[in-house]
Amino acid sequence: MTEEQRPAAYREPQQARSAATLARVLRAAEEIASTSGLEEMTIAGVAKRAGVAVGTIYRRFQDKDQLITALTERMLERREEYVAEQLGAAEPSLSGVLDAYAHSLLQSFADHSSLFPELLRTRGTRSLEPGARTITELHRLLLEAAAPYTDRIRRSEPQQALDTAARAILGACFHNSVRPDAATGQEATHRYADELADMAIAYLTTPDRRRNTAGRTDADQRQ
Numbered sequence: 001m002t003e004e005q006r007p008a009a010y011r012e013p014q015q016a017r018s019a020a021t022l023a024r025v026l027r028a029a030e031e032i033a034s035t036s037g038l039e040e041m042t043i044a045g046v047a048k049r050a051g052v053a054v055g056t057i058y059r060r061f062q063d064k065d066q067l068i069t070a071l072t073e074r075m076l077e078r079r080e081e082y083v084a085e086q087l088g089a090a091e092p093s094l095s096g097v098l099d100a101y102a103h104s105l106l107q108s109f110a111d112h113s114s115l116f117p118e119l120l121r122t123r124g125t126r127s128l129e130p131g132a133r134t135i136t137e138l139h140r141l142l143l144e145a146a147a148p149y150t151d152r153i154r155r156s157e158p159q160q161a162l163d164t165a166a167r168a169i170l171g172a173c174f175h176n177s178v179r180p181d182a183a184t185g186q187e188a189t190h191r192y193a194d195e196l197a198d199m200a201i202a203y204l205t206t207p208d209r210r211r212n213t214a215g216r217t218d219a220d221q222r223q
Contacts, residue, residue, distance in 0.1 A: 028046050093152075105193075173196075
Protein backbone atom coordinates (compact mmCIF):
# COMPACT_ATOMS: atom_id res chain seq x y z
CA MET A 1 0.00 0.00 0.00
CA THR A 2 1.42 3.37 -0.98
CA GLU A 3 1.30 6.44 1.23
CA GLU A 4 -1.26 7.95 -1.17
CA GLN A 5 -3.57 4.95 -0.69
CA ARG A 6 -3.23 4.87 3.09
CA PRO A 7 -6.12 6.67 4.83
CA ALA A 8 -5.19 9.37 7.29
CA ALA A 9 -5.42 8.22 10.88
CA TYR A 10 -8.27 9.63 12.92
CA ARG A 11 -7.51 11.30 16.22
CA GLU A 12 -7.71 8.97 19.20
CA PRO A 13 -9.29 10.59 22.29
CA GLN A 14 -7.01 11.48 25.17
CA GLN A 15 -9.65 12.06 27.85
CA ALA A 16 -12.29 9.74 29.30
CA ARG A 17 -15.14 12.04 28.26
CA SER A 18 -13.89 12.14 24.68
CA ALA A 19 -13.46 8.36 24.66
CA ALA A 20 -17.06 7.93 25.80
CA THR A 21 -18.26 10.25 23.04
CA LEU A 22 -16.25 8.33 20.44
CA ALA A 23 -17.71 5.04 21.67
CA ARG A 24 -21.22 6.50 21.38
CA VAL A 25 -20.52 7.73 17.84
CA LEU A 26 -19.13 4.37 16.71
CA ARG A 27 -22.04 2.53 18.31
CA ALA A 28 -24.49 4.77 16.47
CA ALA A 29 -22.60 4.27 13.20
CA GLU A 30 -22.69 0.50 13.68
CA GLU A 31 -26.42 0.51 14.43
CA ILE A 32 -27.24 2.54 11.32
CA ALA A 33 -24.91 0.54 9.06
CA SER A 34 -26.29 -2.75 10.40
CA THR A 35 -29.91 -1.83 9.71
CA SER A 36 -29.65 0.39 6.64
CA GLY A 37 -26.25 -0.40 5.11
CA LEU A 38 -23.08 1.61 4.73
CA GLU A 39 -24.40 3.54 1.73
CA GLU A 40 -27.26 4.96 3.81
CA MET A 41 -25.04 5.86 6.74
CA THR A 42 -24.28 9.59 6.86
CA ILE A 43 -22.34 11.78 9.25
CA ALA A 44 -25.53 13.73 10.02
CA GLY A 45 -27.45 10.53 10.69
CA VAL A 46 -24.75 9.19 12.98
CA ALA A 47 -24.61 12.49 14.88
CA LYS A 48 -28.37 12.46 15.41
CA ARG A 49 -28.36 8.84 16.58
CA ALA A 50 -25.41 9.45 18.92
CA GLY A 51 -26.90 12.67 20.29
CA VAL A 52 -23.92 14.83 19.36
CA ALA A 53 -23.36 17.79 17.04
CA VAL A 54 -22.17 17.09 13.50
CA GLY A 55 -19.13 19.23 14.23
CA THR A 56 -18.19 16.89 17.07
CA ILE A 57 -17.78 14.06 14.58
CA TYR A 58 -15.86 16.19 12.10
CA ARG A 59 -13.43 17.21 14.83
CA ARG A 60 -12.54 13.52 15.13
CA PHE A 61 -12.96 12.32 11.54
CA GLN A 62 -12.20 14.05 8.26
CA ASP A 63 -15.05 12.33 6.43
CA LYS A 64 -17.34 9.30 6.31
CA ASP A 65 -14.54 7.16 4.88
CA GLN A 66 -12.41 7.75 7.95
CA LEU A 67 -15.38 6.96 10.20
CA ILE A 68 -15.82 3.62 8.41
CA THR A 69 -12.12 2.89 8.96
CA ALA A 70 -12.56 3.48 12.68
CA LEU A 71 -15.69 1.31 12.74
CA THR A 72 -13.85 -1.54 11.02
CA GLU A 73 -10.99 -1.36 13.48
CA ARG A 74 -13.33 -1.20 16.47
CA MET A 75 -15.27 -4.27 15.31
CA LEU A 76 -12.02 -6.18 14.85
CA GLU A 77 -10.87 -5.16 18.33
CA ARG A 78 -14.16 -6.34 19.82
CA ARG A 79 -13.70 -9.74 18.22
CA GLU A 80 -10.23 -10.05 19.73
CA GLU A 81 -11.50 -9.08 23.17
CA TYR A 82 -14.45 -11.49 23.02
CA VAL A 83 -12.34 -14.45 21.89
CA ALA A 84 -9.73 -13.70 24.57
CA GLU A 85 -12.45 -13.58 27.24
CA GLN A 86 -13.98 -16.88 26.13
CA LEU A 87 -10.62 -18.65 25.91
CA GLY A 88 -9.82 -17.43 29.41
CA ALA A 89 -12.98 -19.12 30.68
CA ALA A 90 -12.49 -22.34 28.66
CA GLU A 91 -12.46 -25.79 30.21
CA PRO A 92 -8.79 -26.60 30.97
CA SER A 93 -8.17 -29.14 28.21
CA LEU A 94 -7.30 -29.20 24.52
CA SER A 95 -10.91 -29.92 23.58
CA GLY A 96 -12.11 -27.19 25.95
CA VAL A 97 -9.84 -24.61 24.31
CA LEU A 98 -10.88 -25.60 20.79
CA ASP A 99 -14.56 -25.60 21.76
CA ALA A 100 -14.22 -22.09 23.19
CA TYR A 101 -12.27 -20.93 20.13
CA ALA A 102 -14.82 -22.27 17.62
CA HIS A 103 -17.86 -21.04 19.53
CA SER A 104 -16.45 -17.57 20.24
CA LEU A 105 -15.27 -17.04 16.66
CA LEU A 106 -18.57 -18.17 15.18
CA GLN A 107 -20.51 -15.98 17.60
CA SER A 108 -18.33 -12.96 16.91
CA PHE A 109 -18.86 -13.29 13.16
CA ALA A 110 -22.57 -13.88 13.65
CA ASP A 111 -22.80 -10.53 15.48
CA HIS A 112 -23.98 -8.15 12.75
CA SER A 113 -22.79 -10.81 10.27
CA SER A 114 -24.03 -8.92 7.22
CA LEU A 115 -22.21 -5.74 8.25
CA PHE A 116 -18.78 -7.17 8.92
CA PRO A 117 -18.20 -8.71 5.46
CA GLU A 118 -19.59 -5.50 3.91
CA LEU A 119 -17.07 -3.45 5.88
CA LEU A 120 -14.20 -5.61 4.64
CA ARG A 121 -15.41 -5.47 1.05
CA THR A 122 -15.91 -1.70 1.20
CA ARG A 123 -12.50 -1.11 2.71
CA GLY A 124 -10.80 -3.34 0.11
CA THR A 125 -7.04 -3.40 0.55
CA ARG A 126 -7.30 -0.81 3.30
CA SER A 127 -8.84 -3.44 5.60
CA LEU A 128 -5.98 -5.88 5.09
CA GLU A 129 -3.60 -4.41 7.68
CA PRO A 130 -6.02 -4.33 10.65
CA GLY A 131 -7.54 -7.61 9.47
CA ALA A 132 -4.11 -9.24 9.34
CA ARG A 133 -3.31 -7.92 12.81
CA THR A 134 -6.53 -9.40 14.15
CA ILE A 135 -5.86 -12.79 12.56
CA THR A 136 -2.35 -12.76 14.04
CA GLU A 137 -3.75 -11.89 17.46
CA LEU A 138 -6.45 -14.59 17.29
CA HIS A 139 -3.76 -17.09 16.34
CA ARG A 140 -1.61 -15.98 19.28
CA LEU A 141 -4.54 -16.26 21.67
CA LEU A 142 -5.21 -19.84 20.60
CA LEU A 143 -1.55 -20.87 20.86
CA GLU A 144 -1.32 -19.32 24.32
CA ALA A 145 -4.49 -21.01 25.56
CA ALA A 146 -3.54 -24.39 24.06
CA ALA A 147 0.10 -24.31 25.21
CA PRO A 148 -0.48 -26.37 28.40
CA TYR A 149 -2.12 -29.15 26.35
CA THR A 150 0.18 -29.52 23.35
CA ASP A 151 1.29 -32.92 24.64
CA ARG A 152 -2.16 -34.14 23.58
CA ILE A 153 -1.45 -33.23 19.94
CA ARG A 154 -0.27 -36.26 17.97
CA ARG A 155 0.85 -34.46 14.82
CA SER A 156 4.60 -34.45 14.17
CA GLU A 157 4.69 -30.62 14.32
CA PRO A 158 2.20 -29.53 17.01
CA GLN A 159 2.62 -25.77 16.55
CA GLN A 160 2.11 -25.99 12.80
CA ALA A 161 -0.89 -28.26 13.36
CA LEU A 162 -2.44 -25.74 15.75
CA ASP A 163 -1.90 -23.02 13.16
CA THR A 164 -3.67 -25.15 10.56
CA ALA A 165 -6.58 -25.85 12.90
CA ALA A 166 -6.89 -22.16 13.80
CA ARG A 167 -6.90 -21.12 10.14
CA ALA A 168 -9.50 -23.77 9.27
CA ILE A 169 -11.87 -22.67 12.05
CA LEU A 170 -11.40 -18.98 11.30
CA GLY A 171 -11.98 -19.52 7.59
CA ALA A 172 -15.09 -21.60 8.22
CA CYS A 173 -16.55 -18.96 10.55
CA PHE A 174 -15.95 -16.14 8.08
CA HIS A 175 -17.32 -18.24 5.21
CA ASN A 176 -20.45 -18.94 7.23
CA SER A 177 -21.01 -15.20 7.71
CA VAL A 178 -21.12 -14.54 3.96
CA ARG A 179 -23.07 -17.63 2.84
CA PRO A 180 -26.71 -17.07 1.84
CA ASP A 181 -27.58 -20.27 3.74
CA ALA A 182 -25.49 -19.48 6.81
CA ALA A 183 -26.07 -21.33 10.05
CA THR A 184 -28.20 -18.89 12.06
CA GLY A 185 -30.03 -19.08 15.34
CA GLN A 186 -28.65 -20.32 18.62
CA GLU A 187 -29.20 -24.04 18.00
CA ALA A 188 -27.75 -24.06 14.46
CA THR A 189 -24.69 -21.96 15.30
CA HIS A 190 -24.02 -24.02 18.44
CA ARG A 191 -24.16 -27.25 16.44
CA TYR A 192 -21.93 -25.86 13.70
CA ALA A 193 -19.35 -24.65 16.23
CA ASP A 194 -19.38 -28.09 17.87
CA GLU A 195 -18.72 -29.69 14.48
CA LEU A 196 -15.83 -27.32 13.75
CA ALA A 197 -14.26 -28.04 17.15
CA ASP A 198 -14.74 -31.81 16.70
CA MET A 199 -13.09 -31.62 13.28
CA ALA A 200 -10.09 -29.72 14.69
CA ILE A 201 -9.73 -32.07 17.68
CA ALA A 202 -9.89 -35.14 15.42
CA TYR A 203 -7.18 -33.66 13.20
CA LEU A 204 -4.89 -32.68 16.08
CA THR A 205 -5.18 -36.03 17.83
CA THR A 206 -4.61 -38.12 14.67
CA PRO A 207 -0.97 -38.92 13.77
CA ASP A 208 0.06 -37.55 10.40
CA ARG A 209 1.09 -39.87 7.58
CA ARG A 210 4.87 -40.16 7.71
CA ARG A 211 6.85 -40.24 4.47
CA ASN A 212 10.08 -42.10 3.99
CA THR A 213 13.05 -40.69 2.11
CA ALA A 214 11.59 -41.84 -1.19
CA GLY A 215 8.50 -39.75 -0.55
CA ARG A 216 6.17 -42.74 -0.21
CA THR A 217 3.65 -42.98 2.63
CA ASP A 218 3.50 -45.94 5.00
CA ALA A 219 0.27 -46.92 3.28
CA ASP A 220 2.07 -46.97 -0.09
CA GLN A 221 4.68 -49.36 1.27
CA ARG A 222 2.04 -51.79 2.49
CA GLN A 223 0.47 -52.08 -0.96
